[in-house]
Amino acid sequence: MQKLTALFFTTWLLLLASCSAPDVSHYKGTQPEFDFKQFFSGKLKAYGVVQDYKGELTRSLVVEMDARWDGNQGVIEEDFVYDDGETQKRIWRITLNDDNTLTGTADDVIGIAQGASEGSVFHWTYSLELPYDGTTIEVNFDDWMYLVTQSRLINRTAIDKFGIEVGEVTLVIEKVE
Template sequence: MTILNYAKVTFAAICALLLVSCSAPNVEHYNNTSPEFDFKTFFSGNLKAYGVVQDYKGELTRKLVVDMHASWEGNQGVIEEDFIYDDGETQKRIWKVTLNDDKSLTGTADDVLGTAKGKSDGSVFHWNYDVELPYDGSTLTVNFDDWMYLVTQTRLINRTSIVKFGIEVGEVTLVIEKI
């Protein structure tokens, strides 16, 4: 093997190793964790969330509070979210969700492009969806990669990576509590 071929193989191996080390676990990784996350049970009734938004450098850009109300008819749910940001901006999102027998969930909302798809296992719920965010008098399409970790039966932590062109451009962290 020539030095050039050896360098190519080594470079490819290092790139593959970096890609594998940066990949997130799938939700099944959390199969045996507790408490067991039941989406319908947790997102039922009134909830309140407190959170922060950070930019790609990790710098705090906003704080927010979210009042939520969730109701169900069978496996069809509606989650109303009223966002209040520290600069006075308000936003409303109404999720229409369907809970499937295999613990997967689909959801739609006015600012969500297409359908959000997610699944829970153990104490964790993960879903992914594209959102149109207001930006500079227009809108910007980004991907939200949500990971929800049930800490107690009445409290969870939600970490959302905001991704554009495959690069994380921001992060939202919420503590959501049943009230």
């Protein structure tokens, strides 16, 4: 009976936590106004850390980005370099919609990333094949970007598996040009 009670309580807490996440519309009117296409144009550089589910630092990284647009179709090339020497490349293909929503794909993204911006905030979610222990695992990314100035933003990404947060990535992204 104690195990059943503990399972019920844990499930209830997880449901409560999932309902308490803010919606991007909460940030309507905040400044500076986040324009995805304007920010992600040209060369950018990101500095970040990866933390595990306990909040312990597991890696640090630097990302060089190059973003270009043809109308509302964009390409963002990301070159990752981790502190242990591992490198990784991701090429995003982005579509901006008239209603401030965005879709994106990349080779390691499962399906289509969906996002929206409001005020100074951009939020998107996607599933990713993440290299792990000689293979890959599917994880979900809940990505929040907060524009601080027109040339700098803070990006916080929660990584979850089966609805349980297993890690977090925090980046500071700056325009180089």
